Each structure stands twice: as C-alpha cells, then as structure tokens.
Amino acid sequence: xxxxxxxxxLRMALRMSMQNSPPEPKRSKPRDxxxxxxxxxxxxxxxxxxxxxxxxxxxxxLAAAKAAPPSSSQSKNERSGDFEMKEAEKKAKEVNLGxxxxxxxxxxxFAMVFGTGVSKDILAQWSNQGIRFxxxxxxxxxxxxxxxxxxxxxxxxxxxxxxxxxxxxxxLGKVAANMPQNLNSRRSKSQYVASNNFSAFTEDAKAxxxxxSMSEMLFLCGNNKRAVIATLSVxxxxxxxxxxxxxxxxxxxxxxxxxxxxxxxxxxxxxVDRYTSPTSAFKRLEAMIPIFQSRxxxxxxxxxxxxxxxxxxxxxxxxxxSQPLVTAPFGHASQEIVNLLLCGQAVPNVFDGRMDxxxxxxxxxxxxxxxxxxxxxxxxxxxxxxxxxxxNWKKENHRxxxxxxxxxxxxxxxxxxxxxxxxx
Numbered sequence: 001x002x003x004x005x006x007x008x009x010l011r012m013a014l015r016m017s018m019q020n021s022p023p024e025p026k027r028s029k030p031r032d033x034x035x036x037x038x039x040x041x042x043x044x045x046x047x048x049x050x051x052x053x054x055x056x057x058x059x060x061x062l063a064a065a066k067a068a069p070p071s072s073s074q075s076k077n078e079r080s081g082d083f084e085m086k087e088a089e090k091k092a093k094e095v096n097l098g099x100x101x102x103x104x105x106x107x108x109x110f111a112m113v114f115g116t117g118v119s120k121d122i123l124a125q126w127s128n129q130g131i132r133f134x135x136x137x138x139x140x141x142x143x144x145x146x147x148x149x150x151x152x153x154x155x156x157x158x159x160x161x162x163x164x165x166x167x168x169x170x171x172l173g174k175v176a177a178n179m180p181q182n183l184n185s186r187r188s189k190s191q192y193v194a195s196n197n198f199s200a201f202t203e204d205a206k207a208x209x210x211x212x213s214m215s216e217m218l219f220l221c222g223n224n225k226r227a228v229i230a231t232l233s234v235x236x237x238x239x240x241x242x243x244x245x246x247x248x249x250x251x252x253x254x255x256x257x258x259x260x261x262x263x264x265x266x267x268x269x270x271x272v273d274r275y276t277s278p279t280s281a282f283k284r285l286e287a288m289i290p291i292f293q294s295r296x297x298x299x300x301x302x303x304x305x306x307x308x309x310x311x312x313x314x315x316x317x318x319x320x321x322s323q324p325l326v327t328a329p330f331g332h333a334s335q336e337i338v339n340l341l342l343c344g345q346a347v348p349n350v351f352d353g354r355m356d357x358x359x360x361x362x363x364x365x366x367x368x369x370x371x372x373x374x375x376x377x378x379x380x381x382x383x384x385x386x387x388x389x390x391x392n393w394k395k396e397n398h399r400x401x402x403x404x405x406x407x408x409x410x411x412x413x414x415x416x417x418x419x420x421x422x423x424x
Contacts, residue, residue: 098231098271106267108311109303115324122331123261125149129298131157133206137199141165141206149326150298152333156341157301159372160213165201172208211289214301215282220344221308226274227281228307230300231291233271234258247290255294272307302333305340317346319364343370350374351385 101109114122129150134142141162143154164172201209218227235254260266275281285292292300306314306325315321318336325334325346340346343366349355351365378384 098233098273101267101270101272103263103267105311106270107263109306110263110266111324112306112311112314112321113302113325115326115328118324118326118328119331120261122149122326122328123259125331126299126302126326127260128295129154130293130295131210131297131301132293133203133210140199141201149331150302150333152338153298153302153341156217156338156372157210157213159342160217161206161209163372164209164212165206169201169205172205172212207289208286211282211285214292215278215285217341218281218304218308219278221305221340223344226276226308227278228272228274228304229281229284229288230270230272230303230307231288232258232269232296232300234269235291235294251290251294255296258296260299270303272304302337306346309340309344309346314340314346317364319348339366342372343368 125147126149129146130144131154132144134140134144143158143161145151145154215227218229219225222228232254235251258269260269273284275284291297309317314336317340323334325337326332327334334348335350336346336348339348339350345367347364347366349363349365353365353367355363355365357363376384
C-alpha cells in the first residue's frame with residue numbers, strides 16, 4: 001500500500017513539472033544532503049525523495065517560463081521602453097553640439113584668415129562684433145558696427161537683409177525652402193516697400209530676414225549644395241530651450257573671458273554642422289541666432305562661409321593665397337571676403353571673368369551673375385570696371401556699386417546708405 005502511494009506521488013510530481021502554470025507547491029524547504037543524519041527510516045527516505053523531485057520539477061518549470069515568448073503586455077512594455085529610449089536619443093541629437101575641426105583644419109583656417117603675425121588688436125576687432133540691428137528707430141534696419149574690421153561681412157549681410165525686406169516681405173513668414181529668391185521675378189510697384197517706411201517692420205520680420213539672408217549666403221558659398229554653420233561649444237548647448245533675455249545672459253556669461261588668439265584656441269571652442277537642406281539650415285540658424293548676435297557673430301559667420309565654400313576651394317579662388325584674408329595693418333575684410341559673400345567665390349577682383357596680363361599671368365574676377373553688387377563713382381571716371389549684374393538697368397546705371405545694396409534705383413541706394421550710416 002505504501003509503495004502504491006509513493007508511485008502516485010511520483011506521478012503527481014511529474015505532472016506538475018509538465019504544467020505551464022502550476023500551483024504553488026506546498027512543501028517544506030529541501031534540506032541539504034550534506035547535513036542529513038546517517039540513519040534514516042524508510043518513511044523519511046521517501047519524504048526526502050519526494051521533496052527532491054518536487055524541487056527538480058520547479059527548476060524545470062522556471063527554465064521553461066524563461067524560454068517561453070513574453071506575453072502581449074510584456075511586449076508592449078518593452079516596445080514602450082524602446083520608444084522612450086529612441087526619443088531620448090533623438091532629443092540628445094537635437095541638442096546638437098556640432099563637430100570639432102581637426103588640428104590641421106583649425107591651423108589652416110586660422111592662418112588663412114589672420115596669417116601668422118596677427119596683432120591682438122585685430123583679433124579683438126573680430127572677436128567683438130555681433131550681427132545686431134540698430135535700436136535707433138531712424139536706423140532700425142541697419143546693422144550696428146562698433147569699429148573697423150568686419151565691415152565687409154556686415155555690409156554684405158546688410159545688403160541681403162534689405163533685399164528680403166524690400167523685395168520679398170511676403171516671404172518672411174515662410175521657412176526658406178527655395179533659395180535664392182530671384183529679383184528678376186516681376187512684381188508691381190505696390191508690392192515694394194516705400195523707402196520711408198522702414199519702421200513698419202517688426203523685430204520678428206527683421207530677424208527672419210536676417211536668418212534667410214545668412215542661410216542664402218552660406219548656400220551660395222556652398223554652390224547651392226551645402227552650408228556649414230559654425231557655432232561655439234561653450235554656449236551652443238546652453239541656449240537650447242531658453243527664451244528671451246535669458247539667452248543673452250547665458251551667452252554673456254559663457255563668453256566672459258573667452259579669447260581666440262591662436263588656432264588651438266579656435267579648435268577648442270569651434271563646432272561645425274553641415275547641411276544639404278535649406279530648410280534644416282534655416283531652422284538651425286534660427287535657433288542659433290543669439291550666438292551670431294553675440295560679440296563673436298561676425299567671425300563665426302565668416303568661418304561658416306569659408307567652410308561652406310571649402311578651405312581648399314577658397315585658396316584656389318585667390319590670386320595670392322599666401323596673404324591673409326583679413327588685411328594688415330587695420331584688420332579690414334579683404335575684397336576676397338566680400339566677393340565670397342556676394343557671389344560664392346573668394347576672387348580678389350570686381351571685373352567680369354578673367355583678365356589676361358600676358359606671359360601666362362591672369363587676374364581672377366567674377367565668373368557668375370549676382371543679385372547684389374557695388375555702386376561707385378569711380379567707374380564713371382574710368383578708374384575701375386565692375387561686374388555686370390543679373391538685372392538690366394538703364395544704360396547709365398546697369399552695373400552694381402561700391403556700397404552693397406539690393407538692385408533698386410540709384411537715388412534710393414544713396415538715401416539708404418546715408419540713413420543706415422554703412423561704412424566700408
């Protein structure tokens with residue numbers, strides 16, 4: 001009778017081991033065989049055997065549960081966890097700190113811009129010029145220049161800003177997807193803004209015109225295929241999500257004591273991002289505009305333009321690549337910088353095409369048609385010859401001029417230059 005009961009217990013243990021969701025076994029804790037007494041009764045031996053078999057069955061059930069596929073609720077939780085991780089990674093990428101320049105690129109860039117014997121005064125001029133509109137209502141459309149040096153950068157940006165404000169005011173509320181906007185498109189006179197109505201533009205409209213202009217110019221330097229945006233690592237991550245005046249406070253604190261006096265200093269703080277989509281570049285510039293409004297703005301925009309063109313291409317554009325782009329002894333922007341920002345090529349002259357000097361020597365001029373150019377009285381006196389612009393004017397004023405302005409009537413350009421106090 002006892003043997004029959006034992007067999008039934010063994011069968012019960014085996015059936016329990018085959019179940020997916022067995023009831024909680026009710027038994028005492030298995031005892032360690034090493035501490036069992038030497039002498040055992042037959043009943044104790046059978047009890048011990050049943051407990052050992054039940055423990056073995058439990059181990060098999062646990063192993064089977066781990067190998068079984070998870071339930072639908074578990075799968076949903078895991079998928080939710082994966083989604084949250086991906087969202088966190090996406091947000092981390094959105095706070096884009098950019099990429100470092102290599103040591104070789106940083107030294108090439110610094111030498112190309114400033115040369116080897118640049119003075120601290122010139123470096124200070126280029127490290128203390130932001131891209132900001134004037135707070136004065138009478139010159140509210142003008143960019144403020146503090147001192148000589150980055151005037152060529154500010155004047156070219158100013159010209160493109162005026163182009164967007166005067167000729168494309170209806171486009172300021174849209175994200176720039178098609179660039180550049182062509183001034184050849186026919187519009188009625190009523191669509192242009194009167195020259196005495198500049199105060200009608202809101203700060204938001206001016207800011208968007210500035211961002212559109214910067215984006216268009218960088219893609220122009222990148223042959224309308226790419227744009228590189230240079231920012232600073234010490235502040236680019238700190239302004240993400242900040243609003244209003246808090247951004248200016250964060251930037252001012254981050255820039256306190258910052259100076260760039262060598263290629264190594266530049267490499268430590270400079271971060272660059274490359275874009276092939278005008279829309280993506282526009283959004284990035286819009287987010288980083290407080291940095292370009294800071295005291296490092298003009299220098300960062302120049303670096304962005306040079307990297308968009310490509311350092312090797314910039315050197316190939318020039319007649320004498322051994323000279324720095326920022327000229328000594330006053331640190332002014334060279335004609336090559338101005339031409340790069342106007343037409344996308346860092347050529348040193350303002351005439352059309354290439355001039356043959358004989359003996360295999362050539363001077364490089366403007367090879368493409370542009371929408372913004374120069375006006376100068378020197379051309380009428382035959383002291384210089386300027387490149388042709390895309391839009392045909394009357395015979396006496398069909399060329400661009402010394403002050404960089406959009407293609408509007410000459411008398412209006414003179415008025416704008418006087419009102420905005422643009423100095424080159």
